Amino acid sequence: MKRSELWQTLKHTFGFKRLFWRIFLTFWLASLLVMAATGYVLVSKYSSDEYNQRYFNDVLSQAERIVWRYEQDLSNGNVPKGKIKEWIGRNVKKRSDLIPMQIVDNTGRTIYHFRMNKVKPRDRTERLVYGLSALPYRVEIRLPEAPRIFKQVLYRFQSLQFVFIFIASALVSALLSWGIVRPINYLGAFSRRYANQQQVAAPPKAMLARGDELGDLAADISFMINKTHQAASNQQQLLHDVSHELRAPLARLQASAAIIEQHNPESRHVKQIHSDCERMSALIQQILNYSKLEKVNPVVEMCNVNRLCERVADDMAVHYPSIPIEFNGYPNAEISGYPEALHQALENIIGNACKYSPRGEPVELSTQKQGNTVIISVRDHGPGVKEDEMEKLLQPFYRAGNQMHTSGFGLGLSIAKKAIEKHGGTLRMHSPTDGGLLVEMVLPIHQQK
């Protein structure tokens, strides 16, 4: 919980999402690693060469001095074996400066030996040193050891440089990451805009002209949106046309039935035709309403919710004279939205409430403001709805208790739900403890752009 909150704050503060940080951190880490590795290679190569050079120089100068001393001692006639070591020991600054080595003259006689006993043959190497007598001496030494690399690295990368590299690589990574995430975010917003408002706009030219994978993606999304839009509007058009085309024959059917009725006023069958025509006409109406809700609604208007409620209540009073509607309006309940869609939603929900209300029982209709929403509540005292049926009621052509009522097609609530959702609102149903059904339409006051 806490972590997700922190995450939300981060997201809001920086306006970036996971992908941004993932790319950023990956690039940064990679660039830092590459730099460290390069540094390592450079430093190790550079310093070991230098170290070796210095080592061999030291070896040779020490060996030359020893050989010089030896030759001097030899020319003086005495060859004191331990004296050289003692002498050379006195000639260096500290004892650790003495390099382990073994010097052998051209006859194979060891003239100097210092700590070489334990050095294995494969760790040994040798150099030749010439004394003043121009005789060669073989100097056996151990191979140079690797220098202490990390000390060297830290020593070489002085702290300020390091900070600079750190920041520079962070900047470059952030730029890279932003460059990838920004167009993705843009495309996201682009498709969301279509989903919410059915606005078909081409993505900006700069996006399409990128020529990279993201440019292709933008072109593909744009293509997809156009296709989807076309399919959707074709479907809408089809539905609309079919319904309209159904109306014309229906009107003719009604007229024909009426003519038959004139000649044969008592015909039961003609009455049946009339009632079925009414029913079909109402169904076509509902389907048209349903399809209309899917259509693009370019203008958001101010809707006076109270006035809409009153108007619908007036209609219902004519339709259901035995059901009193008690209206309790919150003053100035206004929202920005689509009046026609809202009117349909109200008509269907209040109509249902009246339909299921027992004679004389009131339908309670009220509006209230809560935060940035207006809530319209419709309460009836009818038989109510079981909890498990509420979800199903919102599906088209579903009817509570599987009863086939003589009026209604099970479309009313789906239309209402669609209309409410078009406003970004929600439709809630409750079963009050004292029976009946409470339907609440929660509508945001301002439409989100």
Place this chain on the structure above:
Amino acid sequence: MENEKYKILLVDDDEELCALLSEFLQTDGFVVETLSSGDAAVSRLLESDEFDTVVLDIMMPGMSGLDVLRNVRAKKQTPILMLTGRGDDIDRILGLEMGADDYLAKPCNPRELAARIRAIIRRTQNANAPTQAMVHAELHGIVLDSGSRSALVNNTTLPLTGAEFNALSLLMARVGQTISKQEMTEEVLNRPLEAYDRAMDVHVSRIRQKLAAAGINDVIKSVRGVGYQMLTPSPR
């Protein structure tokens, strides 16, 4: 009604439907002429006063019913019944509307159509009947002359349709009282109020517009959920 046959003009682009409806209405005692285009309807109506009522479909290709109404109303007061598509954005259509006498959603039962036509004819016949008492009423500077069925504001005649005149005189006769939409529909349009029936609202809004154009504002009040009321003039 039997001694005189009323003549109806039926304008709809669906010719088969026109034929059926005219058969029905003829059997019902009307004389019916049908036309299938708006242009034809306009020229026919402008040249002749013989029709007692015109039934006009709004949705027609080319010249729509609203265009026909606008053209005819500019010159003639022939009663017109509009057939609106059911569930069309009715308020928007009626907002554009130029003064039809009544409205009926299509598809409809032809019996309902016949009843509406009779209601319109009865209303216009009553209005033309010379037996009606001459009533002069004056309120808010509006002078009603029921003899000539006209309303005068500052000696200028308001161009009111029959239904509008009836509605205005009803409101003025019962000044200060709220009259329900139901009662107004019955009194003014000679027919019962129906669900989704906006005819009365349209007539009242047209009266308001015309009064406002003559400089008289806010004399007819809407009483929410009930109906309309002509306000009592405030004493000066």
